[in-house]
Amino acid sequence: MKVLHLPYGGQMVTLCSALREIGVEAASCHYYKSNFNFKPDLCLHLQQVPPTKHVMIRTEFFNRAVQEFDVFHFHFGQTFLPDHSDLEYLKKMGKKVVVQHRGSDVRRLSIARQYGNPYVQVKYPDEKAIVSELRKLSAFIDHAIVADHELLPYVREFYKQIHIIRQAIDLRRFEPSYPSAAAKAPLIVHAPSHSFIKGTQFVREAVRKLEKRGYAAKLQILHRVSHEEAVQIYKRSDMIIDQLRIGSFGIFSLEGMALGKPVVCYIRDGLLDTYPKELPIINANPDNLYDQLKRLVGHPERLPELGLQGRAYVEMHHDSLKIAKQLAELYRQL
Known part of the structure; x- marks a missing residue:
């Protein structure tokens, strides 16, 4: 079983390192160089090429990755391609796929305020866009991961199975x-x-x-x-x-x-x-x-x-x- 994590985040790097230690072949890939100097196993360095070439590079990487990996673990609601058209192909190929939502990619003010938090603010106010993304993802992905019960209400209605797996730290x-x-x-x-x-x-x-x-x-x-x-x-x-x-x-x-x-x-x-x-x-x-x-x-x-x-x-x-x-x-x- 070979696992690929993408497209950014320090948690990906930590998780892949730990997975390898327990015998799982895992690699992390960032699309852009990290602002925090996280060191993934792979990086596409899209910041070095014109935006007009980004989809082409991501598509080429997708085609290679499908041949090499068995499990695809997406973070922050992002996949290989911006429109998530890769997901239908992954499903047809019988690949295992899971998405891990981290917070700002799914938080919606209308839901957050239902839980008695008078201080809450969200990073992205366009709730229709967030819901649209969740619908696209859940059309082809059955399993989602969140870190705790705070995030659960934002994704509960979309996925067949939601797993609470806490954040990881390399002690x-x-x-x-x-x-x-x-x-x-x-x-x-x-x-x-x-x-x-x-x-x-x-x-x-x-x-x-x-x-x-x-x-x-x-x-x-x-x-x-x-x-x-x-x-x-x-x-x-x-x-x-x-x-x-x-x-x-x-x-x-x-x-x-x-x-x-x-x-x-x-x-x-x-x-x-x-x-x-x-x-x-x-x-x-x-x-x-x-x-x-x-x-x-x-x-x-x-x-x-x-x-x-x-x-x-x-x-x-x-x-x-x-x-x-x-x-x-x-x-x-x-």
Whole structure:
């Protein structure tokens, strides 16, 4: 069984590496060079050629890949060709196909607000376009993967079978560096991929309020840095703030926990019970972020223990080798 993951994302790279370790031949392919310097097994480097040639290059790659691979694992709702016309051929050829939705590719404001999240915003407001894409995909793909129950309502009506498989992290790449219990001016790191969607303005406001009220804390917000550089900065931090609007946590939270850092993130009402009970994330929304940070900054002795809990959580539930075994089992079922 040979598996191909595409078309972009650090998770693809992590998953393929783990799949190979458990004996599954797997390769990751990016269409464009990663802005975060992720290193896939293959890259088409479409950024180097005129847009008029992109479909031709993708079609040529598709024709080669069909001859070589047995399973195709698509991410972010993208396939070989922009119009998804490749999917009908893959089905006729008897290839195994699964799509993994990551978040912004399926979130719709009309659905998000049904779950009592007053802070939620979405990256793509055109709901008709999102639904159209989901219909095209699900016409030929029976199996979809999401990371948690927050994403489930956006895709539930489209696919025959939906699998919840959590995000993966290669723990060996994240040596814990626990914060000091005596930190006098804790360093808070926030690394938004999209400042408005992630609630960066609320992070700035909360830290400014801390400073005005005499609490010593430093804030570092990361933009457009390589993943390697970002991880080095995370290691020096005392706590991590992830996203404050969406209502669930992402890869940034996992990396923070793997490094032994307390993580602050907003988990919406009704979702907490769907995660393992050991989840140690400090649940904060835009309205109470200041209060939560005040407790942490004012009591640095809590930070190491929270860091230890976070590391234990990702070891238990997000180890890439464990996730790879779940994927391998799914591939056998397709």
